[in-house]
Amino acid sequence: MPTGNSARKRQRQAEKRSEDNGAARRRLTTARTRLKDAVAAGDRAAAEAALRRYASYLDRAARRGAVKAGLAARRKARAARWVNGLAPASTSTP
Numbered sequence: 001m002p003t004g005n006s007a008r009k010r011q012r013q014a015e016k017r018s019e020d021n022g023a024a025r026r027r028l029t030t031a032r033t034r035l036k037d038a039v040a041a042g043d044r045a046a047a048e049a050a051l052r053r054y055a056s057y058l059d060r061a062a063r064r065g066a067v068k069a070g071l072a073a074r075r076k077a078r079a080a081r082w083v084n085g086l087a088p089a090s091t092s093t094p
Helices: 005-041 044-064 069-084
Strands: none
Touching (some): 005 069, 044 069
16 A cells, blocks of 8 residues: 555556556457458458558557557558458449
């Protein structure tokens, strides 16, 4: 148990950061699951939208320090490969 004022404040700050970082990581897990579901369904348009959201969450988490920058870059690259492996979205041309 911290006794000094500065130690108490550091503990409060650490708890808040831990909660915020945990929320960011949970957001990443949810976004990755939604992306994988869209890829498994073969829906390229939904997968591309999910990829944009997932990449945004990764960038935000990396900027805040919840995940490392290299991890974010690696996961974005893998996710892009999943989406690029799908058939192109059908466009109706006259």
